[in-house]
Amino acid sequence: MRARWLRTLALVGLSLTASLAPTTDPLQAHAAPAVAAMDPPVFCVLRGAVDGTSSAVSLVTVEGARTRVRDLGQVDHAQGSARRGAVMPNTEVAIVAVAEGTDRRSTYDSALFRVDDKASRRVLGGLAHAVAPVVSPSGVVLVARGVEGREPTVQESKRLVLRVDALTLDRVDLDTGVATTVWRGTGYQAFPAFIAARDGHEDLVFALIDPSGESLMSVEVTGGAPRTIASVVPFARDFSWDRAHDAIVFADLLTPYSPRWSVDTVPISGGSIRSFFDDLNDHLMPYSVAGEILISTTTGLADTGLGRVDESTRTARSLGAFGPGSDRIVASSADARWLLLTHTSRAARQVAVFDRAASRAVLPSLPGDEEIEPLGFVGAAR
Amino acid sequence: MTGKSLSIALFFAAIVAVSPRTADAGCGPTFCPSYTTCRIAPFDAVNPAFSDLSATFDTIAAGPSKYGAAGWAYSTLIDDGVGKPHPTTKVSPRFPCSLLKGISVQESVGWHQFCIPTGPTCTGVSQTIISFDCGYGLMQVTSGMTAGATSAYDANRVASDPGYNVSVGAEILAEKWAATPSVGDNRVDLIEDWYFSVWAYNGLAFKNNPNDPAYPADRQPYRDTAGLSAGNYPYQELIWGWVRHPIAAPAGGDAYKAWPLSYPDRASICASCGAPTADIADPSPTHATDCPAGATTGGDAGVPTDAGAVDSGPKHDAATGDAIADATTSDATTSDAQAIDATESDAVTGDGTVEATGNSGGCGCRVDANESGKTDPFWTVATAALVFVTRRRRRAGA
Numbered sequence: 001m002r003a004r005w006l007r008t009l010a011l012v013g014l015s016l017t018a019s020l021a022p023t024t025d026p027l028q029a030h031a032a033p034a035v036a037a038m039d040p041p042v043f044c045v046l047r048g049a050v051d052g053t054s055s056a057v058s059l060v061t062v063e064g065a066r067t068r069v070r071d072l073g074q075v076d077h078a079q080g081s082a083r084r085g086a087v088m089p090n091t092e093v094a095i096v097a098v099a100e101g102t103d104r105r106s107t108y109d110s111a112l113f114r115v116d117d118k119a120s121r122r123v124l125g126g127l128a129h130a131v132a133p134v135v136s137p138s139g140v141v142l143v144a145r146g147v148e149g150r151e152p153t154v155q156e157s158k159r160l161v162l163r164v165d166a167l168t169l170d171r172v173d174l175d176t177g178v179a180t181t182v183w184r185g186t187g188y189q190a191f192p193a194f195i196a197a198r199d200g201h202e203d204l205v206f207a208l209i210d211p212s213g214e215s216l217m218s219v220e221v222t223g224g225a226p227r228t229i230a231s232v233v234p235f236a237r238d239f240s241w242d243r244a245h246d247a248i249v250f251a252d253l254l255t256p257y258s259p260r261w262s263v264d265t266v267p268i269s270g271g272s273i274r275s276f277f278d279d280l281n282d283h284l285m286p287y288s289v290a291g292e293i294l295i296s297t298t299t300g301l302a303d304t305g306l307g308r309v310d311e312s313t314r315t316a317r318s319l320g321a322f323g324p325g326s327d328r329i330v331a332s333s334a335d336a337r338w339l340l341l342t343h344t345s346r347a348a349r350q351v352a353v354f355d356r357a358a359s360r361a362v363l364p365s366l367p368g369d370e371e372i373e374p375l376g377f378v379g380a381a382r
Numbered sequence: 383m384t385g386k387s388l389s390i391a392l393f394f395a396a397i398v399a400v401s402p403r404t405a406d407a408g409c410g411p412t413f414c415p416s417y418t419t420c421r422i423a424p425f426d427a428v429n430p431a432f433s434d435l436s437a438t439f440d441t442i443a444a445g446p447s448k449y450g451a452a453g454w455a456y457s458t459l460i461d462d463g464v465g466k467p468h469p470t471t472k473v474s475p476r477f478p479c480s481l482l483k484g485i486s487v488q489e490s491v492g493w494h495q496f497c498i499p500t501g502p503t504c505t506g507v508s509q510t511i512i513s514f515d516c517g518y519g520l521m522q523v524t525s526g527m528t529a530g531a532t533s534a535y536d537a538n539r540v541a542s543d544p545g546y547n548v549s550v551g552a553e554i555l556a557e558k559w560a561a562t563p564s565v566g567d568n569r570v571d572l573i574e575d576w577y578f579s580v581w582a583y584n585g586l587a588f589k590n591n592p593n594d595p596a597y598p599a600d601r602q603p604y605r606d607t608a609g610l611s612a613g614n615y616p617y618q619e620l621i622w623g624w625v626r627h628p629i630a631a632p633a634g635g636d637a638y639k640a641w642p643l644s645y646p647d648r649a650s651i652c653a654s655c656g657a658p659t660a661d662i663a664d665p666s667p668t669h670a671t672d673c674p675a676g677a678t679t680g681g682d683a684g685v686p687t688d689a690g691a692v693d694s695g696p697k698h699d700a701a702t703g704d705a706i707a708d709a710t711t712s713d714a715t716t717s718d719a720q721a722i723d724a725t726e727s728d729a730v731t732g733d734g735t736v737e738a739t740g741n742s743g744g745c746g747c748r749v750d751a752n753e754s755g756k757t758d759p760f761w762t763v764a765t766a767a768l769v770f771v772t773r774r775r776r777r778a779g780a
Contacts, residue, residue: 129613371610
């Protein structure tokens with residue numbers, strides 16, 4: 001205990017001297033295996049005031065105890081807009097989706113921007129509220145758009161039947177702003193999950209939610225016939241690609257109206273849904289990386305953060321990486337070593353990096369009074 | 383007072399100080415559309431004082447049977463109770479005043495019936511706030527307000543009279559009460575029971591579904607310390623946030639009473655299950671409104687007492703053991719000192735309403751309890767250091 005205090009004080013002293021906050025969490029240092037010390041790859045964030053009307057697109061470099069932030073550009077948006085985006089593979093170009101209108105009732109209130117160190121340019125509008133664009137390894141960009149339908153009748157409203165919209169998933173040419181529809185349908189939402197790339201094909205995996213239920217579907221990014229992968233309990237969320245098994249990993253309710261949430265997987269080629277793990281925790285936020293599934297764990301009502309699922313025992317063990325709070329992984333590096341995530345406690349939400357090889361947590365020193373949305377690592381896509 | 387609260391307070395002080403007939407035809411300081419393409423032209427007037435507006439909300443919340451000529455005299459009745467166990471009774475609508483106040487904060491960017499426009503034309507004259515889709519005033523009433531439309535209510539008063547505007551907005555909310563699933567025993571005096579009505583006030587769209595995968599599953603409640611920007615929440619969670627954390631009054635303090643509202647278990651909210659009923663259980667605890675009945679002056683400006691809280695299970699907003707919270711903020715704990723324990727039987731609140739909440743509770747947002755029983759010294763010291771460095775930098779920047 002004394003050693004931990006000394007280590008802590010030494011670390012804080014160093015950070016004060018350098019006028020910088022520490023970047024390395026000592027909690028896991030003792031457990032670090034023999035992996036060469038190394039800093040995480042550069043990553044991209046959107047940052048701005050919570051109630052702000054603009055956000056900076058910044059590249060973040062962590063070098064030992066130092067964090068360097070370089071702004072690429074800025075995007076103006078509606079006050080308090082959700083900020084979403086992605087990094088174009090092998091470039092320092094970000095695509096950003098933010099609300100731009102003042103219509104507080106509209107679902108399709110957002111626009112896509114392309115941002116690099118030379119310019120921030122609006123590409124197209126009509127994007128679904130708070131839904132992130134998805135990018136393929138080859139640089140194909142897909143977004144969700146739509147047109148609002150009629151308001152439900154009283155009889156429908158009583159059963160919580162919501163407004164049904166005309167929905168599209170569109171491939172976007174970032175240079176011209178031209179959108180090409182690769183899927184069209186009706187429902188509540190067509191939520192683009194990720195793009196699975198293999199054998200020269202790139203398939204968009206998406207969730208279609210409508211009054212009758214929810215389906216996981218896929219369609220080639222160049223268009224073509226959509227394919228239904230599986231029908232799921234209509235609460236599916238937090239999708240990631242299990243590359244090793246070419247499967248979708250996601251969170252869902254165990255059964256309709258169950259209080260228990262589940263971490264499920266289903267092959268993209270189709271087949272039965274398999275549950276790895278279930279819990280009362282409604283923010284499991286699973287993420288598949290290099291053959292393992294990481295989730296945000298809880299003990300009772302307390303968040304215990306990043307943890308690993310053991311499929312054989314249907315248990316999860318907290319890695320204790322960032323202390324109390326929940327951890328939501330948003331991206332992994334091309335070599336699957338680094339994870340970019342948000343760590344949320346009741347007091348703060350921070351952007352963090354986890355080194356899988358060394359089981360080491362890194363907390364970059366970023367402004368604490370801004371909302372910072374991590375977009376992804378700069379480099380090749382995974 | 384937060385920076386945002388301060389800026390809102392300063393803004394309202396500025397509004398009050400400006401004459402509606404100022405000679406400066408410039409743009410207002412804060413977002414304030416005033417479109418002239420709608421049914422009724424903007425009405426020139428200065429926004430009432432906060433205390434007067436608070437009293438107006440209290441008056442209208444009592445419903446048309448009480449407020450008389452102060453608002454729209456409609457005769458709609460709504461159901462109170464759904465037999466769990468309170469038998470369904472037709473009543474003249476009445477509303478939790480804090481809910482009307484919270485909705486108006488969200489709808490009119492603070493409490494604005496009138497403000498100096500920021501566009502499309504900058505007249506420099508304080509006038510009715512009218513959005514591009516013809517949303518008028520404090521409650522952003524759109525129904526019947528487009529050019530050429532008709533309405534059962536007096537459209538001129540929607541534009542010119544703050545109380546009347548709130549009464550029409552409240553009537554629309556009552557319509558939504560009648561048209562949406564019930565929460566718990568569907569009691570009009572329980573603030574949490576208005577969850578679906580508030581959702582529908584903004585439209586029964588999927589973007590207001592708390593299960594929309596576009597919103598982070600681990601989002602903290604809106605306007606809580608670690609809360610996110612508004613775009614990360616469905617509409618009703620924004621309103622819950624404004625009720626939990628009121629805007630500041632120009633004279634200091636909260637502009638209205640804060641309620642630590644609970645969120646329903648989002649696993650119970652299914653818009654795609656095809657069930658014959660979408661009714662859900664009450665969250666825990668629920669809170670019974672204590673608006674002054676038919677008040678004509680601000681009645682809830684006093685110290686919040688949470689007297690109406692009904693506790694029926696483990697609290698999700700209990701004091702946290704989170705070390706960071708302890709080190710940086712006093713906003714991380716919620717006092718529920720006068721909550722009534724109703725774990726074994728129905729509870730009767732002071733105004734005679736009955737609540738039965740059998741579920742263990744849940745929330746659409748994460749409200750953690752007892753996040754950590756152990757405090758790691760690193761976080762405590764490191765956070766204190768970070769605060770120190772940040773403050774020093776700010777001073778240096780200044």
